[in-house]
Amino acid sequence: MEETLQGKHAVVTGAGKGIGRATALALARCGAKVTAVTRTQADLDSLVQECPAIAPVCVDLADWAATEAALRDVGPAHLLVNNAACASLQPFLEVTEEQFDRAFSVNVKAVLHVSQIVARGMKERKHGGSIVNVSSQASQCALRDHAVYCATKGAVDMLTKVMALELGPHQIRVNAVNPTVVLTDMGRVGWSDPEKARTMTSRIPLGRFAEVEEVVNSILFLLSDKSSMISGVTLPVDGGFLAC
DSSP: OHHHHTTOEEEEESTTSHHHHHHHHHHHHTTOEEEEEESOHHHHHHHHHHOTTSEEEEOOTTOHHHHHHHHTTSOOOSEEEEOOOOOOOBOGGGOOHHHHHHHHIIIIIHHHHHHHHHHHHHHHHTOOEEEEEEOOGGGTSOOTTBHHHHHHHHHHHHHHHHHHHHHGGGTEEEEEEEESSBOSHHHHHHTOSHHHHHHHHTTSTTOSOBOHHHHHHHHHHHHSGGGTTOOSOEEEESTTGGGO
16 A cells, blocks of 8 residues: 555545544555645644644635635645535434535535546646545435435535546546444544444444544545546445445
8 A cells, every 4th residue: 555655645635633634644654745634723733743744724615715725736636535524413304504505515515626626637637546535324324313414425425426437537536435433533422322322333234333444444445556447436334334
């Protein structure tokens, strides 16, 4: 893995916490030059303190113009991980316009926009590239109180396929990973109640949630040349949840 990513430039969104942060650090360990994008400066500061080689970009990806300005000069990128997302859960009948718009702006529109910016550079330089969108098992399975979140991740899955179709002729591969509940710091808090956790783990054949490293390893594989003939897939990292 280290050889295939040596000398590559990777852009990672939502890099301040959880999967995005772990992915940025892993890419740096693999020899890639990493640009980390997130909206919280404090998270970027601590990330750069942990790995000074990472280049930080602070921007709210829901802001189209600000994103364009912030990413205009990040330089040629070979790899992109669209990880930034928000989740505000509520019963279907209580979803508000504000919650709907915010979720689609971050979870879908930002994926499209950041990918446009990076892929245009890939196309112009004619060196191809690899894009991984972080989706969810919620894209393919209805979950209570997740109406908007499920809808955004369903959109990400189809966007991934269309991107793969249109960008493939430029040797740009596009794939998605679809994790189950992941034991990030936030995930551990949200699923710390044993009874609540059992309702989900009982539906996962492997009987447990995913560790962050397991999702990161899947992302690294899809970014690397080891997956050079894989494009347009949505890869479950779910212990068999979607197989049931």
